[in-house]
Amino acid sequence: MTKKVFIVLLVLIFSGFYFMAEAQNVEVNVRFSEGPDGRRIVFESSDESFIKNTSASILKDSILVKFPSAPVLRYRSDMNLDLSVQGSIVSIRVKEPFKMKTLFLSGPPRFSIDILKTSQTEPGLPNIIKESNMTTPSSIRIIIDPGHGGYDPGIIDGDLREKDLTLTIAKEMESMLLKKNRPVFLTRRTDQFLSITDRSILANQKTPGIFISIHLSLSAGVVINIPYVEASAIEPTEGIFDMMHRQRRYVEKSKALAEAIGEAIKEDLKKEVVYREIPISLLSSIGAPAVMVEFAGNLVDDKEKRLRLSRAILKGIEDANQ
């Protein structure tokens, strides 16, 4: 009798807990954009663990996105997307042949799916590989942009000034690249102020293959900022505003570059890497794969640490071009 009562009690408690779990639906916002290389669908929620436990797989002509529990999806009704929801699985039908690439991003937590067209590329090869075959990796000019300078010191932490550290790191990276006979250009070589527009003009004049902006971060570890270019904002514009959208053709390659640098840093330095996709005007104006790498001051406060970080960034660049 006592055993039976005990089992019934347990069942009741768990069923109450289960009903609450079922009733709790996480709100997920869906954003969609379309570019020349394919489409991007972003699932965004304030619940980080929910997004981190989301996965995607390909089944015939569809992408199946599996969430930890049934989400409440919010999206624009005019979104050109064949999307259906069944419980915790969202199915996205893609009519043309495609390849899929996924990425988790923070601030806010997002799960991004890139649907890349495969008809224009060799089967089984992502666009970035095709592109790098056309250009010899060693001939790609790497532009390094040491952040701040002159009357703009950037972050000041005791005796450390961001403008000095970024210049030192940029020069160390330059000397490593020159030893390998790689074309490299620094947007500034001295303690001088350069505006965002100055940096953009200088970098774009040098026909960049890759653009890396070096900064300090307030966060612990390393932050890699990826340019954010809103697809709906891609309209014919003029003057400087048009210049600010040069990046739109390279966003995917910038993401691939960020991933490669992030992986190299995680592997070599065993440090946490956070990816952020935000509208940084300098990155948006660069006509090449471009990222901004920010690191905590304690990761670069002596020469040995700086050299390790520089090596890891350069390894990431090499990996992105292979």
Place this chain on the structure above:
Amino acid sequence: MRINRPKLVWIGIFLLLFIAGLTAGYFYFMARQKGPVYELVRNKEEIQQDPDLSTIRVYYPLKDRLVMEERRVRRQPSTAAMAGSVIEEFLKGPSIEQDSLVPEGVRLLSTFVGKDGILYVDLSDEMRRNFQGDAYAELLLLKGLYESVISNIAGIEDIKVLIEGKEIESLGGHISILYPLKNTVTFITNRE
């Protein structure tokens, strides 16, 4: 049909346990659902019931998020003046001073609304000179300013920041403020 007393007791116990399960589930899952972007911190000061005062919500950039605080300000006769009051509160910084990203010593020089519905906010040079932060901190600072004004005052389409009466390219060297803020700062929550 009569139910005897022991049975009623058991039903009561079962109901209580079921409710206990529901309550535990509620607290567990609702705690998980809390987002990192906004957090409500009520002003600890006792709010006086004064008809001339209005409650506003101010969004402060704090470390890696925006924190909302409620403040009471005196009602103003015009949109520009009311926006000025909101910005003054924003510039005072959050009640939790640690990790605040609002630069110190910034003064609001003037506010005016253009015919296009854009609010021009003229701030002192301390806004640029005393800013200490990375790209995300700069974005949060601008977003906090934008959200504080837009969420409290109707009829303002966008916000343009001026420093000492002039257009400048950027506060901290990462985010452009040559254009009004909406397109730059609303991408995080621009969902509809």
